[in-house]
Amino acid sequence: MTAPLTPPPPPHEPSSHDVWQAPPAGYAAAVEAPYGQGGPGMKTELIEAAVITVAVALAGALLGVLWWWLAPHVPLVGSVDEQGNWVVYLKDTEGEQAVGADGTFVLLALALGAVSAVAVFLWRRRGGVPLVVGLAVGAFLASLLAWRVGMWLGPSSDVLAHAKSAGKGVTFSAPLKLGAKGALLVWSLAGLLVHLGLTALFGPRDPEPVYVPVVPQDGYGAPVQ
Numbered sequence: 001m002t003a004p005l006t007p008p009p010p011p012h013e014p015s016s017h018d019v020w021q022a023p024p025a026g027y028a029a030a031v032e033a034p035y036g037q038g039g040p041g042m043k044t045e046l047i048e049a050a051v052i053t054v055a056v057a058l059a060g061a062l063l064g065v066l067w068w069w070l071a072p073h074v075p076l077v078g079s080v081d082e083q084g085n086w087v088v089y090l091k092d093t094e095g096e097q098a099v100g101a102d103g104t105f106v107l108l109a110l111a112l113g114a115v116s117a118v119a120v121f122l123w124r125r126r127g128g129v130p131l132v133v134g135l136a137v138g139a140f141l142a143s144l145l146a147w148r149v150g151m152w153l154g155p156s157s158d159v160l161a162h163a164k165s166a167g168k169g170v171t172f173s174a175p176l177k178l179g180a181k182g183a184l185l186v187w188s189l190a191g192l193l194v195h196l197g198l199t200a201l202f203g204p205r206d207p208e209p210v211y212v213p214v215v216p217q218d219g220y221g222a223p224v225q
Contacts, residue, residue, distance in 0.1 A: 045128050046130050048124060048130070048131060051134075052138055053134040053135075053138035053141070054138065055138065056116050056120075056138030056142050056191075057138045058142070060142030060143060060144070060145030060146040060149070061145060063105075063109065063142060063143070063149075063187075064146035064149025064153065065150075065153065066108050067101075067105050067108055067146060067150040071100065071104040073097060074090070074098055074173065074174035075090070075092060075171050075174070076088050076089070076090060076159065076171070076172055076173070076174045077090075077091045077170070077172075078162075078164065078166060078167070078168060078169070078170065086164060088159050091171055098177070101176060101177065102183055105178060105183050105186075106180075106186050109143060109146075109186040109190065110190045112142075113139060113189070113190025113191040114191070114194045116135065116139065116191050117135065117191040117192075117195040117198065118198065120135050120191075120195060121199065121202075125199075125202070125203060126203070127195070127203055132192065132195060132196075135188075136188045136191065136192055139187040139188040139190075140184065140185065142187055143183070143185070150176050150178075151175065151176050151177070154173075154176030155173045155174065155175050155176065156175065159174065
């Protein structure tokens with residue numbers, strides 16, 4: 001006597017309450033973003049931001065040299081009053097050399113701000129908050145350094161001593177000064193605006209989601225016609 005043949009159990013049918021069920025048809029599995037788009041991590045971004053801060057800040061020495069070289073000098077003249085005391089006065093009371101010195105600093109800061117922003121963008125196109133903060137802080141430190149370097153390279157700040165050494169009635173240059181202290185922020189603002197524009201126009205874009213059609217299958221894995 002033989003045992004009756006029993007049909008094989010039906011395959012497991014996915015339930016709507018099954019937490020391990022496949023994703024709905026029409027959607028592809030998410031693909032992990034590569035390094036260039038997802039970023040290397042906060043630690044690496046902070047290190048890169050620190051490198052940018054130092055590099056941009058050191059570039060301030062170039063701005064200081066250019067400012068000292070290109071800024072117009074304010075002519076002064078020394079004389080002696082009736083009491084025998086040295087006095088110093090402007091040779092040209094209507095001159096605009098002092099304003100020209102501030103304008104030269106601003107124009108140079110704008111140019112270097114644009115150059116530094118382009119360099120940072122080409123180095124790391126993906127951007128990021130630490131990168132932008134490093135650029136802004138480095139630009140401000142660069143402006144401070146440029147201000148001090150320009151004053152150090154310029155004429156002596158001891159005007160009376162300079163007038164005495166030059167002689168009575170001899171024209172000499174006034175110390176190089178920055179009258180508008182707001183010019184110290186020009187490099188930072190220019191760098192941020194240019195970097196923001198480059199990132200918006202040429203920065204990497206997030207990948208669009210890919211929808212792959214899923215062919216319906218029966219319980220045995222065969223496509224349903």
